[in-house]
Amino acid sequence: MEHWTAKRRDFLRMMGYGASAAAVAPLLAACGDANSQSSISELRSRLVQDEAFWTQVQSMFVLNPQRTYMNIGTGGSMPQVVLDVFAKENLLKAEDSSSGYGNLLDLRQQVAPGFGVDADELAFSANTSSGMCHAILGIDWQKGDVVVTTNHEHGGGNTPLSIAVARYGIEVSRIAMPVGNDQTAATYTNLFDERIRALKAQGKRVRAMMWSSPTYVTGTMLPIAELMQVVKTHELISIVDGAHLPGMMAYDYAALGMDFMSGAGHKWQCGPGSTGILVIRNKIRASNPLPLPKWYPVHSSSYSALERTTNGTATYDIAASVTSCGSLHVPMYKALAQACASWDTIGRKKIETYDLALSSYLKERIAERWGVESLYSPKDDPKLLSALTCFNPFANKADVKDAQKSTAFVNRMLSDFGPGFVIRNASFAVIGDSVNHNGIRISTHLWHDANDIDRLVDSMWSLRNSMA
Numbered sequence: 001m002e003h004w005t006a007k008r009r010d011f012l013r014m015m016g017y018g019a020s021a022a023a024v025a026p027l028l029a030a031c032g033d034a035n036s037q038s039s040i041s042e043l044r045s046r047l048v049q050d051e052a053f054w055t056q057v058q059s060m061f062v063l064n065p066q067r068t069y070m071n072i073g074t075g076g077s078m079p080q081v082v083l084d085v086f087a088k089e090n091l092l093k094a095e096d097s098s099s100g101y102g103n104l105l106d107l108r109q110q111v112a113p114g115f116g117v118d119a120d121e122l123a124f125s126a127n128t129s130s131g132m133c134h135a136i137l138g139i140d141w142q143k144g145d146v147v148v149t150t151n152h153e154h155g156g157g158n159t160p161l162s163i164a165v166a167r168y169g170i171e172v173s174r175i176a177m178p179v180g181n182d183q184t185a186a187t188y189t190n191l192f193d194e195r196i197r198a199l200k201a202q203g204k205r206v207r208a209m210m211w212s213s214p215t216y217v218t219g220t221m222l223p224i225a226e227l228m229q230v231v232k233t234h235e236l237i238s239i240v241d242g243a244h245l246p247g248m249m250a251y252d253y254a255a256l257g258m259d260f261m262s263g264a265g266h267k268w269q270c271g272p273g274s275t276g277i278l279v280i281r282n283k284i285r286a287s288n289p290l291p292l293p294k295w296y297p298v299h300s301s302s303y304s305a306l307e308r309t310t311n312g313t314a315t316y317d318i319a320a321s322v323t324s325c326g327s328l329h330v331p332m333y334k335a336l337a338q339a340c341a342s343w344d345t346i347g348r349k350k351i352e353t354y355d356l357a358l359s360s361y362l363k364e365r366i367a368e369r370w371g372v373e374s375l376y377s378p379k380d381d382p383k384l385l386s387a388l389t390c391f392n393p394f395a396n397k398a399d400v401k402d403a404q405k406s407t408a409f410v411n412r413m414l415s416d417f418g419p420g421f422v423i424r425n426a427s428f429a430v431i432g433d434s435v436n437h438n439g440i441r442i443s444t445h446l447w448h449d450a451n452d453i454d455r456l457v458d459s460m461w462s463l464r465n466s467m468a
C-alpha cells in the first residue's frame, strides 16, 4: 500500500480496515436519484459529479485491467478487503481447526439490517439456486396447487418447480413476458392479476406467485412492491428469485413483505462463490398481513416443530434452520459478511443510485445509436430498471435469432478490443416470434464509470458494422 496516497489509504481503512462509519459521511454526499428520462448529457454529468469517490471505490477491486468486466450478473468480484478476511479466517481455521457447526447468528445479526430485516429472517444459503430449493421444496404443496410464474425464469427457480410438479402434483402457469421499452409496472400487475383471475374462473386453486426481479434475460425489474399487491389481493405465497438484488438494489425486504427472496452473495454483492442470501418472512408485519405459509426445512441440522407465528413475534428462528446444515465453511460466510459491511459503509442506496444511473446512461446511448426498439430492457419506467441491459446489436435485426452469431459477438467483444469486454448473451422467448432471441446482456456496477460505457458503446457499434 506504500504507493497509495494518504487519501486512498483513509478510504481503504473506511472500507473495512477499522475506521468508524462516521468518518465516511463526508464521502457520502447524496448523488441524487437517477431519472431514466434525463438527457444523455445530464446522466453523464451525474455519473461524473462524484468521480473522485467512485474512483476510490474502483481501487478496492483487484480486477484484471486487461479486461473490462461487465458480467456481474453471472459472478461478481471480491474486493481486496473481502479477500483479506477470507484468507485470514481460513488461516485461523487451519491453525485452530475450530468447529464449523452452528447457524451463524452473529453474522446474520451483522448482515440483516442492511436488508431491512431481523436475523431470524435472513439466512445464508449456498447461492440463489440453493435458496430457491429451500423456498420451493419446503412448502407443503397439495396436488393441484397452481404456481403462476413467467416464461423468463432461470433454471435456479425452474428446477425446484419441476421437482414440485413431479413430486407433489402442482401445476405451473407461465405468463409470456413482454420485452422492450413500451411497458410500465402496471403491465406486469395486470398480466399477473388477469392470469390469476382466469385460472380461478376455471376452478383452479392458485396458491403461489413466483417471479424474478430482475429477470436474468432482459434485466427487466419485475416490480416487487406492485406485484405484492396482487399477491395480497389473491392471498398467495410469494417467492422472488432475487439473484441480482443483493449488492445492486437497496431494498427493505421487511417493507416489501414477500415470503421468500432468494439472492446471490457472489454476484452484485461481491462475496465469495457458493454464498447466497435467503430472506424469509418469519413474522406478521403490516406490509403483508397474510398468514405465514406452512414450510419445512429440507436441508438442515435444525428443525423446530413449533407452528409458525400468527402475530408480530417469531416463534422460532427460521433462518437458522436454513443456514445450519452440518459443518459450515465459516471463513466463507465471514468474507460474505465483510462484503455486506463494505456495501453498508459505502451506502446501499448510493450504490443502487450509481448502478441505475450507469445502466440508464448505457440504455440511452444504445437507444441513441441503435434505436429504442433494439432494447429488450425497458428504460423509461424507473420501477422496471435494473443494472442489467439487454439489446439487439445487429445491423440485420434477424441476426439476433442466430445463436452462433450472437455468441460470436460476445467473443469478439473480448478478443477484438483492448481491454476487451466481458459480456454475455441470453436466449429467451419473444411474444409473436417462434424462435428465441439471443440478446446481448451487459452488467454495469460500481467499478465502472461513464468512460467505460462510452468505450463499450463505440466498440459494440464498430463490431456491429464489421459483422453486418
Ligand SMILES: Cc1ncc(COP(=O)(O)O)c(C=O)c1O
Pocket: 073, 074, 127, 128, 129, 130, 154, 155, 156, 157, 212, 214, 215, 216, 241, 243, 244, 263, 264, 265, 276
Ligand atoms: C435470475 C437468476 N436466478 C438464479 C440464478 C442462479 O444463480 P446462482 O448461481 O446464485 O445459483 C441466476 C444466475 O445467473 C439468475 O440470473
